[in-house]
Amino acid sequence: MRAGGGALRSIMTTPLHYAAFTTDPAGGNKAGVVPAADGLTDPQMLALAAELGYSETAFLVADPAVGERGYRVRYFAPTLEVPFCGHATVAAAVAVAEREGPGELVFATKAGTVPVSVTPGPDGVLRATLTSVEPHQDEVPAADLAEALAALGWPAADLDPAFPPRYAYAGARHLVLAAATRERLADLDYDFDRLAAFMTARDLITLQLVWRASETVFHVRNPFPVGGVVEDPATGAAAAAFGAYLRELGLVPAEARLTLHQGEDQGSPGELLVELRAGDSRVRVSGAAVRLPG
Template sequence: MAVTRAGSSAVTSDPQVLRYAAFSDDPAGGNPAGVVPDAAGLDDAAMLGIAARLGYSETAFLTPPPEGLGGAPGRSFTIRYFSPLTEVSFCGHATIASAVALAERIGPGDLVFATPAGVVPVAVGAADGVLRATLTSVEPAVREAASPDLDEALAALGWARADLDPELPPRIAFAGAHHLILAAATRERLADLDYDFDRLSALMRRLGLTTLHLVWRERGNSDGHVFHVRDPFPVGGVVEDPATGAAAAAFGAYVRELGLVATPATLTLHQGHDLGRPGLLTVELRAGDPRSHVSGTATAIPDDAV
């Protein structure tokens, strides 16, 4: 199968590959994702090859839904996610990108995705001509990180325990994929990210982690609901993910588990600024619902941006 970098938002002639920036209304912001709206007939090797040649942190591949998934006719899909190196169980930004790409073609409304991690509903609405998608995560879980694993993660990052915010203890959180959450004590510590790629990748593979979710909490006027975040993603062959919806969903579970905010609440996550690709993610925590609801926009990436 020939894969090129040409075409109007298509990277292959067969199948069609769309390119979207998720969690931004600017193609130069947010996190780029590939979306293959009809991946029927592609095997794992073909999907991995497309994802690797596209080079984004993830590409989503859509096929018909499994029997009994539910949802309105024509609005339910099976979705799989591939990084340049491997398949991942769940990817939030590629889900948001896929939902917006579909809504542009079949209209806003409710979608249902059967992901490797479970069923993920997505609602897409339009306001002032802008499409905004909200995914509902699978059931989350949060657990403590073992002290030796934490020490190894900090060593790979070049951080010390004194660099951590004592009010936000390290945890491993899951809402479709596993993420080690580490909170920096200062914005300067978060900004200065220069880690040992191979060492961190080895630890993450051993622990089954998709990213490290590094956060810094704004205080003062934000009432503790605003965070700046970064996500190293060496297991996917990517130094850093610019906007990470799966980690945002897991972080919502973390915030709820630790009682950092009272529900209902909406968290605002700023990501990608240190990479020059600013993105904005919101995480809604609803009373009586343990799942995270992650929202954002997405926009097509034009030819001349490739």
């Protein structure tokens, strides 16, 4: 059922609260979802996102022109609009599926068209799989790397030389840096204003800080000062960009299934599943989402 007028519309413009990339409401990354944002202005959406205080809130408008079960979706952090957000996409898709049933959805975002499939898991919790826009990577100039490390307070010697720094994109732009040890990744105490200025000047949404636990398992963290958030607990857009980065550099096979653990160091653990398919440059990111009270 789509949003109508009157009392139903009032209900549909009330934000819903979700935890994404988790089956536990205490874990994952929290997101707001406004199921029918028709008529809301940009300042109103930004103000609502700031009031909720989550790293992002998704605002949906049903639009048959996008496709069957199609929506136009915009994402706002507390301080700015971002072109794409993975965890809010998972939350929004689950919110739609709870109302309309699982199946295939199409989200038209500022980054491009993002198909999303929602299925129930064996535990009954709904899971969403998004397919990213076309990814790409760029070299990181030496001066950029030096400034990023200075803002983080990381010595260059603490980086893993097997993972070259790159700017990676799959709907939003991220800087990928790999820590040589789990201890380095766990010790995150950065200069908020300095890193925010660095990221703003380079159109970065987060830093994707990673440590490889095994061939297919990674631990990740994502500073997000440009959004007014110290750290994002589970970052689907960065996960998609990172999957493409790994494949492009030959660090994983062209066809692979990867598990990313994020949020553990914040006390809000989440799990992101990344799928790479041979012959398909786009990246799939999957995760569960559960509704929160409020």
